Amino acid sequence: MSAQPAPPLATLTAAPAIVFRRGLVLTMDDAHTVHQVGDVLVIGNDVAAVGPDLDVPEGTAEIDASGGIVMPGMIDTHRHMWQTAMRGYGADWTLTQYFVWNYLEHGRKFRPEDYYAGNLLSAVEAIDSGVTTSVDWSHGLATIDHADAAVDALEEVPGRFVFAYGNIHAAPWEWSNSPEFREFVGRRMTRSEMLGFQLAFDVTGDPAFPERAAFEAARELDVAVTTHAGVWGATNDNGITLMHDHGFMTPRTIYVHAATLSDDSYQRIAATGGHASVSAESEASCGQGYPSSWALRRHAIPISLSVDTSVWWSADPFSAMRATLSTDRTREHAVAHANGETVTHIGLRAENVVEYATRGGARALGLDHLVGSIEPGKRADLVLIKNDQSPAMLPILHPYGHVVFQAQRGDVHSVLVNGKVVKYEGRLTGNALPKARKAVEETVDHLQRTLGEAEWTAGMHPDIPESKVLDNPYTYTEFRNAAAGTDEAHSAE
Template sequence: MPTPEQVTVAPAVVFRHGLVLTMDDAHTVIPDADVLVVGMRIEAIGVGLEVPEGTVEVDASGGIVMPGMVDTHRHMWQTAMRGYGADWTLTQYFVWNYLEHGRKFRPQDIYAGNLLSGIEAIDAGVTTSVDWSHGLSSVEHAEAAVDALEEVPGRFVFGYGNIHAGPWEWTASPEFRSFVERRMPRSEMLGFQLAFDVTGDPAFPEKAAFEAARELGVPVTTHAGVWGATNDAGIRLMHEHGFMTPETVYVHAATLSDDSYQRIAATGGSASVSAESESSCGQGYPSSWALRRHGIPISLSVDTSVWWSADAFAAMRATLSADRAREHHEAHASGETVTHVALRAREVVEWATRGGARALGMDHLVGSLEPGKRADVVLIKNDESPAMFPLLNPYGHVVFQAQRGDVHTVLVNGRAVKFEHRLIGADLAKARTTVAETVDHLRGELGEQEWIGGMSPDIPESKVLDNPYTYTEYADSSTHAATRDEA
């Protein structure tokens, strides 16, 4: 094997004798094949490729070569609090994030979370991540978030959000507009979205934020179909005002009616499924089962490691398991037996790669291994693992057998950022230090009793069960209020 230094400076890299999942339109799988990368691009894929002089060879035998995975919804800033909320419900998260602890994050704390999150994404073979950054209570917080993204050798899309103010307010501020002009060039390595939710308020105050997105020429990503927060009324308002576009990404989409799904399908939008999240905290049943019925394109996301794994392998596994569980459940309810599952492992791998690329308008660049595309390439290979052989069903192996520890090599835009299971060009020591400073800051701000209590926060007397968004007095009576009134 070459050294990491040789891989990083080589003019070309070839993966030899791997099992190649191209994820192209024909779903081509090539055993014992080579993938040649020259510069930033994939040059060729085939058996026994001839390579230019100076090419570094990576032995991919016994491994799977596949496109880098694409995560369309990750609250990166929260990574500094990894695992803190393992036992939360969604309502407790709302209390922690919107009402209490989330307000105490300084710009340097946003930076710390983003730095660690970006590093762990590429370590796990996620070469493109959407930073759904809804903790930006000031432009200084946004500056810090982007500073961190630019330090990590990954591909990112910055979703600017501020859950502490109305989107119609912060999108109109001169400070926000200045930030966009200065920091958002929308390059191949750093894209841009607006990230905000639609409460369902009939006055539709979010209209101004959609108009700002249209003026700036950027897509909107929004949490839709989240129990107790966003529902069919928000979808209807978006549709009636002409703001549902093919570029819109609907995150979760778990508690919507057929009417809403039909509106999404008709306008060409896509959904980001976070099955670990939806299964655990109550947005609604993981939505791939419903989305498939309506022909809505799907991508996958990990949501946040303040709760879960931030691991695309776990996201694929959770999605496939939840979808099949629902299929069996529905069949049993009508006295039927499922003899052939509808959702296949191949489709879930596609959602984790090509699906994300399509959702972000990047399918011409990444998401599949094809000559001419950018070289975002992952080698899954671990000769020390008894779970990495035999390789019989490659898609099933990626979903059910592999894990982040099996990611051997990662290229982003042709640059090696991980080799032989070790990161290259990522300052993990710096991330460790900055995250430790953030934890110390929050513990000191809260005090030990409140810090411990935050792992299972009480629900205060407030409207949080009807609407968690502190920037509006609107309350949706379709959830807690409706139940209370009936009682």
């Protein structure tokens, strides 16, 4: 059967329904049903039917998915979106250099309009690469104006977002209980299906546990907490113990990285039903600890994926999946070799990693009833991976392996969010990208002028004197965490 000409975007927008025809469909339902040649019918916001040769309502617009893969929209549970305006700037940073640049020196030079610029570009980029739900881990909100600007950007892009409010420059137990913050929550955080809400802060391990007041604020507001846990030199087992002993580890809590924790801490996370957000490119590059999927799997902790920040890395889900699979397998082989053994059957499979990128994220965010799989009644957050001009897109033999190891962000043909076409035939719809480009140019110009040429260039070629390296990036407290090189290092282990 010859392919039909692709309908124009206006036809899709005006049609009463849309159907993807003759694609290889990865449903990611509980049974991981795969339709080698299947259709997905979308009516309104929802998936109406999945299967071969579907009957469709009159006037349904058809997208030819033959030669491609239809899968659920991917979900990113930890993305510092405001930093996207600085894409690639910190390619050679260590985590310490990141802390120094953003938290101790230049982070406060970002104006509200710079947060808007970064968020707008990041939101557009997420959709372009097939991420339909993103957690904006917005942890530099020095003022409410910054928070308003960040949310303004998210609301301009037709994606699904969770705004994780944080302020690394101030104590979480203070800002989470301030009148200004509470006013902002009441005014902006209506928690619609398209914009969720979390609190984002870290637990330093101070035995006084001042973060308790921030956890109590989250409980009062009925929102989840997302926290960087198990980050070498910043957050360790002491923080997990404090959270657990005070009753603040819940199934809604997301532990980002979770890379340098003891078995006891992993067991506490597992026992309380928590979820982890793995960012393997980040963990492998800047030293939070070895990418943690191997440890999380050992303790049966549910996993979701993250791109962390494009100030360093690629910020697309294909790279996140590939890095997770590769680092997990690297460790499995290395451990076996150290014991004089050979791995003959690999533990982590491509299918598992696609699960992390879809259902794993949905479960972590409490959205599994809405998104994460292609099933009738769920929202139509869908991605078509198809590129007839790419030799890497044929043949498709192992669909999960193809998604993880063969496909790229440039192979994302179409994206639907909530039933709305937001990318089609490889091009984003709407005008957000040109607007983001202009805003980011203004931000870069502002930062270059503010820092000066020498400081701007030095940031990309870091050589930080030892006197500027602190074992604690949290400037709002005098407490110094047990860090590598101190006599308290990892005392909980």
